[in-house]
Amino acid sequence: MTFGAARRPFDLCDPDTLLQRDGEKWAAAGEGMLASWVADMDFPVPPVIREAVLRRLDGDLGYPAWFDESDGGPLGEVFAERMRRRFGCTLEAGYVRLFTDINQALLAVLEVATERGDGVLLHTPACPPFVSVIEHMGREAVTIPVDEGPHGWEFDSARMERAIARTGRRCRVLFLVNPHNPTGRVLRRDELQALATIALRHDLLVVSDEVHADLVYSPHRHVPFASLGDEIAARTVTLTSGSKAFNLAGVRCAVAHIGPRSVRKALDDRRGLLFGRVSILAVEALKAAWTAGDPWLDTVRAVLDCNRRRLTERLPDGIRTWRPEGTFLAWLDCTRLDLGTDPMNFFRDEARVLLFSGLAFGAPGEGFVRLNFATYPNVLEETLNRMHVALNKR
Incomplete structure (x- = not known):
């Protein structure tokens, strides 16, 4: 799915490709789970960084x-x-x-x-x-x-x-x-x-x-x-x-x-x-x-900006949030849904979406979850769809 008139980099990704990653974000998710918890982005390494590291590898590592x-x-x-x-x-x-x-x-x-x-x-x-x-x-x-x-x-x-x-x-x-x-x-x-x-x-x-x-x-x-x-x-x-x-x-x-x-x-x-x-x-x-790295960052920021807008427009009924002014993290208030003190468990088990437990952020996080929207728009869309379906079944 593409938001905007022309397709940009980082618009599409097969979630199965992300599940092959061995970093903490996706390794902790498990088979068939979508990971939106720890604060890593899903986008590839900026080319200028890759090139700089490769140049150093060909030089002095003393x-x-x-x-x-x-x-x-x-x-x-x-x-x-x-x-x-x-x-x-x-x-x-x-x-x-x-x-x-x-x-x-x-x-x-x-x-x-x-x-x-x-x-x-x-x-x-x-x-x-x-x-x-x-x-x-x-x-x-x-x-x-x-x-x-x-x-x-x-x-x-x-x-x-x-x-x-x-x-x-x-x-x-x-x-x-x-x-x-x-x-x-x-x-x-x-x-x-x-x-x-x-x-x-x-x-x-x-x-x-x-x-x-x-x-x-x-x-x-x-x-x-x-x-x-x-x-x-x-x-x-x-x-x-x-x-x-x-x-x-x-x-x-x-x-x-x-x-x-x-x-x-x-x-x-x-x-x-x-x-x-x-x-x-x-x-x-x-x-x-x-x-x-700023040209790469500008592209990513445009994707994130669209994602944060899409997120607040597509959240399931009963979940409240304020559109983030910065970061790629959304603080979701689920207290009206009667999902217990830690809604992370419901979304993990019923929606197959791994969010960050609000309780981990202290007592004010009771009934909240944190969602990381630094991903491809189609992956975000699937994440929100799964949350919708799980809540509708309930």
């Missing part, structure tokens, strides 16, 4: 010369230029440090900047690995529920103030996910400014996960948290990678732009073998994505 990242390493300038070009945000290339993924970067920052028992503020529903990192390190996840308002999901700064008041001086960090996973909200500048004011008032370190920043749909715009002013930039760690926009989760390469000098120094003092190192091939892949 120890890299950039183990000292004090000047930003091999991706500092690439990251800084991309932030200027796409978001009009000027950041210091020399403040960049590399990690294998967002979770490892979060862990490392919390290790050097906080102590056991310190509170980390985060909005819920929250992506399960983030809560796991915080709790496994002996820090307290201080949750701020996202409210549903008349125009969508709302990030209430007053709720954040109340959460800080409950924990007192133990609250040290705001962990912000923007664009937000799983709701798909893209925070406006005024919302971010309200959070920034609170961070300044309470002397909070801000760790801003902006991994979905390249996947924002018009008229919405991504505003980097560190772009709100010099004072905010000096207390913000910006995390990103190519794992979402370029489907590189398995490549294992993420960037942390570390504004606070004390955090940067503490991490540099602990580099070497403690936090591991990203590989030469991972660096080449992400560099190619950020320097030459």
Whole structure:
């Protein structure tokens, strides 16, 4: 099925082809199941990335010369230029440090900047690995529920103030996910400014996960948290990678732009073998994505934009959602359907569609599921058809 006047790349795919994949998304699905759960796209590797990795394979695979990242390493300038070009945000290339993924970067920052028992503020529903990192390190996840308002999901700064008041001086960090996973909200500048004011008032370190920043749909715009002013930039760690926009989760390469000098120094003092190192091939892949991958990304974004519109138009009766402003994830409210606390089980067993359990995102996810629409339009259509049929039989 094609949406639009002309057929584009990534419009059609046989679901049986996807079922042959051995990555987590499809390997966990099982025979005959359609996988719409974990946050991987189904699209092929961008050609510029494949070509860059093949060139490196024909070259030097010995120890890299950039183990000292004090000047930003091999991706500092690439990251800084991309932030200027796409978001009009000027950041210091020399403040960049590399990690294998967002979770490892979060862990490392919390290790050097906080102590056991310190509170980390985060909005819920929250992506399960983030809560796991915080709790496994002996820090307290201080949750701020996202409210549903008349125009969508709302990030209430007053709720954040109340959460800080409950924990007192133990609250040290705001962990912000923007664009937000799983709701798909893209925070406006005024919302971010309200959070920034609170961070300044309470002397909070801000760790801003902006991994979905390249996947924002018009008229919405991504505003980097560190772009709100010099004072905010000096207390913000910006995390990103190519794992979402370029489907590189398995490549294992993420960037942390570390504004606070004390955090940067503490991490540099602990580099070497403690936090591991990203590989030469991972660096080449992400560099190619950020320097030459935008034409591919533009095509994929057009497909995703059509998919998100189709999704909200074709959802079965009784399922509610707000059209995502960013990401390729839809947060589906199934509470009116009487499918129990975890509707994922119903859709897995009766529709043969594997969605992400809402309960995995915390108590606010009861009665919800998360659907990944980063797939071929015909696969999305079959996913929605199966959900319709299963609910009609019921």
